[in-house]
Amino acid sequence: MRRDLRIDGARLWTSLMAMAAVGATPGGGVRRLALSDEDRKARDLLVAWLQEAGCHVRVDDLGNIYGRRAGTEADAAPVVVGSHLDTVPTGGRFDGALGVIGGLEVVRALADAGAATRRPVEVVCWTNEEGVRFAPAMLASGVVCGRFTLEEAYAARDADGRAFGEELRRIGYLGQAVHRLREAAAYVELHIEQGPVLERAGAQIGVVEGIEGISWNRVEVAGRTAHAGPTPLEDRQDALVAAARIVLGVRALAERIPGVRATVGHLDVSPNAVNVIPGRVLLTTDLRAREAEALGRAAAGLQAVCAEAARGGVEVRAAEFWRSPPTPFAPGVIGAIARAAEERGCATRRLWAGAGHDAKHMADRWPAGMIFVPSAGGVSHNEREWTSPEDCARGAEVLLGTVWRLAGEA
Numbered sequence: 001m002r003r004d005l006r007i008d009g010a011r012l013w014t015s016l017m018a019m020a021a022v023g024a025t026p027g028g029g030v031r032r033l034a035l036s037d038e039d040r041k042a043r044d045l046l047v048a049w050l051q052e053a054g055c056h057v058r059v060d061d062l063g064n065i066y067g068r069r070a071g072t073e074a075d076a077a078p079v080v081v082g083s084h085l086d087t088v089p090t091g092g093r094f095d096g097a098l099g100v101i102g103g104l105e106v107v108r109a110l111a112d113a114g115a116a117t118r119r120p121v122e123v124v125c126w127t128n129e130e131g132v133r134f135a136p137a138m139l140a141s142g143v144v145c146g147r148f149t150l151e152e153a154y155a156a157r158d159a160d161g162r163a164f165g166e167e168l169r170r171i172g173y174l175g176q177a178v179h180r181l182r183e184a185a186a187y188v189e190l191h192i193e194q195g196p197v198l199e200r201a202g203a204q205i206g207v208v209e210g211i212e213g214i215s216w217n218r219v220e221v222a223g224r225t226a227h228a229g230p231t232p233l234e235d236r237q238d239a240l241v242a243a244a245r246i247v248l249g250v251r252a253l254a255e256r257i258p259g260v261r262a263t264v265g266h267l268d269v270s271p272n273a274v275n276v277i278p279g280r281v282l283l284t285t286d287l288r289a290r291e292a293e294a295l296g297r298a299a300a301g302l303q304a305v306c307a308e309a310a311r312g313g314v315e316v317r318a319a320e321f322w323r324s325p326p327t328p329f330a331p332g333v334i335g336a337i338a339r340a341a342e343e344r345g346c347a348t349r350r351l352w353a354g355a356g357h358d359a360k361h362m363a364d365r366w367p368a369g370m371i372f373v374p375s376a377g378g379v380s381h382n383e384r385e386w387t388s389p390e391d392c393a394r395g396a397e398v399l400l401g402t403v404w405r406l407a408g409e410a
């Protein structure tokens with residue numbers, strides 16, 4: 001590692017806060033929904049910064065923005081760094097933005113030091129990572145990596161019926177398919193942890209080993225609506241009582257199967273009236289694990305919980321509507337991150353990501369990895385999201401060191 005090759009922590013923070021001003025909320029957070037006017041402003045700012053840093057900027061047919069800093073070997077596959085600039089409706093200043101601005105800071109630092117890399121370095125900003133306005137999440141990286149088709153992406157509509165493809169054109173970020181990422185030697189995403197593990201462990205850098213698998217199920221509980229007064233206990237087919245057993249059973253799965261997290265996050269009760277025994281409940285379950293075997297056990301466990309809850313005339317049906325298998329990251333990228341952190345004397349901790357990231361799709365196609373920095377109190381998708389300037393700078397330093405290793409000194 002060259003001693004003069006350092007990121008500028010103050011510049012990184014200034015840029016992060018300037019980006020956070022785009023779509024700033026009164027509560028100190030950010031509202032920058034994908035392909036909104038705020039998203040356009042954020043993109044314009046990023047493009048200007050990338051050009052100032054000497055990058056060649058291109059936009060693909062999904063609105064993904066790439067800023068390329070040439071390597072000495074023009075045809076070598078690039079090392080790609082980045083994340084997303086869209087947020088949830090009341091999001092924070094760091095989720096996504098840190099990875100994009102951190103990537104920008106890496107190319108700025110390389111330019112400052114006049115440091116040439118063998119491979120090109122590309123900073124990417126992925127479109128619609130959050131999936132709040134247009135489902136599913138990680139839509140654009142998913143198309144680039146072959147998970148979804150372009151037609152599926154363009155057809156995705158927001159709650160007001162506006163299509164992804166039309167909104168992309170409206171904000172002026174409908175580029176060309178030929179500009180898509182075609183190859184990558186590696187992809188590295190710097191991101192806030194969004195959980196409490198690093199802070200609790202007193203660790204400064206999280207070396208992420210992979211992204212946990214997820215199984216989403218829709219559970220339908222069918223009983224019989226009846227009057228809350230005259231109906232004796234033995235005659236009741238109370239769907240909500242059965243649903244309550246399922247909620248507790250799902251939590252017990254997480255307690256019983258190591259490495260599994262299980263959540264009932266949505267409950268829809270009908271008719272949802274004070275004096276009516278509920279006749280029907282719809283609920284969803286979210287199961288997560290880093291091993292496919294554990295995820296499979298949890299899914300089987302859910303079926304058992306549902307079968308157990310179906311009694312006294314109540315019927316229960318559970319169906320999985322989305323599954324994302326566990327994604328281990330590339331040992332070569334994990335190793336480069338770990339060594340870059342070690343060189344800088346950072347206290348590290350290995351962990352798995354419990355949330356989805358664009359790195360997941362990238363890992364399906366190319367060697368990928370992630371660097372986590374602490375989230376104060378583990379708070380994220382929240383206006384109070386906070387990562388200190390020192391932690392942001394440390395994360396960017398490790399990103400720079402990782403890129404320097406993977407892109408190869410010229």
Ligand SMILES: [Zn+2]
Pocket residue numbers: 084095096129191357
């Ligand atoms: Zn994110």
